[in-house]
Amino acid sequence: MIPLDPKRPLKLEEPNPYLAGAAFLAWLSKQGQEADLSDCQDKWDLHNRNKPTKELENFNLDDFIKYLGPELIIKGRRSYGEIVKLTPKGVDWAAEWAIEYKVQRWHHGTQIPKKY
Amino acid sequence: MNGYENIEREPKLPYGGLFGESNLIKVIEQVIADPDIEYRPIDLEMLTKESAPTVRASLKALTSLGLLEKDETDRQHPVYRVNIESKRYIALTFLAYAVLDDKNGTDSMNKVIADYIESTLGEFSRPVDGHIEANNLELAIQEQKLQRESLSV
Numbered sequence: 001m002i003p004l005d006p007k008r009p010l011k012l013e014e015p016n017p018y019l020a021g022a023a024f025l026a027w028l029s030k031q032g033q034e035a036d037l038s039d040c041q042d043k044w045d046l047h048n049r050n051k052p053t054k055e056l057e058n059f060n061l062d063d064f065i066k067y068l069g070p071e072l073i074i075k076g077r078r079s080y081g082e083i084v085k086l087t088p089k090g091v092d093w094a095a096e097w098a099i100e101y102k103v104q105r106w107h108h109g110t111q112i113p114k115k116y
Numbered sequence: 117m118n119g120y121e122n123i124e125r126e127p128k129l130p131y132g133g134l135f136g137e138s139n140l141i142k143v144i145e146q147v148i149a150d151p152d153i154e155y156r157p158i159d160l161e162m163l164t165k166e167s168a169p170t171v172r173a174s175l176k177a178l179t180s181l182g183l184l185e186k187d188e189t190d191r192q193h194p195v196y197r198v199n200i201e202s203k204r205y206i207a208l209t210f211l212a213y214a215v216l217d218d219k220n221g222t223d224s225m226n227k228v229i230a231d232y233i234e235s236t237l238g239e240f241s242r243p244v245d246g247h248i249e250a251n252n253l254e255l256a257i258q259e260q261k262l263q264r265e266s267l268s269v
Binding site for chain 2 (some may be wrong): 010023027029030031032033034039043046050078085088091092094095096098102104105106
């Protein structure tokens with residue numbers, strides 16, 4: 001096997017979204033970077049339930065959005081209602097944290113299908 | 117400022133509109149975006165904002181194509197999950213990020229591909245800039261080839 005190269009550590013940019021947050025952001029990214037606020041709230045609750053994360057206890061979606069800041073994620077309004085959207089900077093940042101927390105489905109042993 | 121911001125008027129289409137906006141592609145986008153979930157038809161009706169017959173037709177098509185698996189343990193309430201063994205699942209995940217990158221000038225797809233290679237082909241160094249170091253990739257491929265050859269002897 002190829003050894004890990006210690007000279008190439010991954011520098012992750014703060015803030016840390018933690019496991020449930022990284023999973024939520026991976027969903028939002030693959031969803032096309034934005035989604036209806038109500039769908040985001042459902043997904044936020046779902047990921048918090050399925051991937052309980054101590055650091056995000058008592059965080060609702062609004063708290064999480066405020067914690068990340070508008071450079072990374074914003075709430076907005078379209079003609080049909082409110083949405084949540086990752087900024088371009090947020091897209092790259094979220095991809096790094098998704099890798100860090102191994103939230104993609106090709107990682108072994110981390111995912112068991114959950115009921116919606 | 118973390119209040120509401122003006123969003124451009126372009127509509128949000130699945131995969132950036134590459135495949136139109138049929139219910140089929142809306143369902144695909146939803147299940148690929150969150151493959152950890154078992155979906156009931158009603159979940160996808162809500163997520164895609166389409167009628168029950170339309171979603172049923174999409175689920176039937178995607179199951180027959182092998183992208184979804186239908187679990188009828190409870191015959192009255194079947195659930196569907198993504199067939200993560202399907203290469204199309206992997207490719208569609210990359211495509212979801214590619215759409216973002218083309219739109220934003222970002223580099224998320226390369227990062228995700230690097231993660232996929234690292235976790236499925238061996239222990240690569242984690243790239244800082246999202247690009248696999250060419251030498252490492254070649255070495256890993258050579259090593260896998262040697263392993264396969266030694267197994268076949």
